[in-house]
Amino acid sequence: MTPSILTAHRLLKSYDRAPAPALDEVSIQVAAGESVAIMGPSGSGKTTLLHALAGIVPVDAGQVTFHGPTGAVEVSSLSESRRSALRRDHFGFVFQQGLLIPELTAVENVSLPLLLAGYRRQDAESRAASWLDALGLAGMGGRRIGELSGGQAQRVAIARAQVTGASIVFADEPTGALDSATSVEVLDALLGSTVGQGRTLVVVTHDEDVAARCARIVRLRDGRIRDDSAPRGAAATGGPRFAGAGWSADEDGSL
């Protein structure tokens, strides 16, 4: 059996002034290398669950444990600064709008986490360029974000999320702002660069087509898990292996 990379046990989370808990006794295990879609109606707690799993929001009760390369870490009991170090070192994030810096080029945006981690600029930029190439953006590294299409910009965000070697990528509506053809391309890139390389993907989505490409769909309603199963009808298609012989990112994010 594949070991869990992330486990959550009976998570409770209430926001001030909210009439009902956003998470009400949610327990979930995510296996290493798995792709999990989190679905449910608006307000059902999807983003809160993603943020709780990733240590972005503290929970009121329950535990989140990350089974990382150096052993198990109880995310929910860490201080804010240790949670933020954990996120920086092990987790990657992709949001609906990539939150890229428009004044910087694609390669500069992807290099940023490496520069913050202490890499020399030349090394950071060459590593960033390799990621952009692998995501089908060869030759576009010098363009500013505004000079890219929505789908290209989202692939830059996918590169940035993983360039430091994230073992889990958390994505919140990564295709929500894209048309359906572009969504497919971006999802291919996201799946191919995560589960296609043995990494783990947890993705919040409203889109059944996105969820159907994941190995598992967790459906929330009113802060509780109502269903947790494989997509109906077919095994998850996962993502394509990246073109180019030997594309594989090692643990520190190099290609």
Ligand SMILES: Nc1ncnc2c1ncn2[C@@H]1O[C@H](COP(=O)(O)OP(=O)(O)OP(=O)(O)O)[C@@H](O)[C@H]1O
């Ligand atoms: N910062 C906050 N302060 C107060 N209430 C919040 C906050 N964030 C979320 N909530 C409430 O918690 C509940 C769950 O919100 P959450 O954003 O997790 O749902 P969601 O399923 O991701 O919704 P959507 O699909 O609309 O993004 C909702 O009732 C929401 O109003």
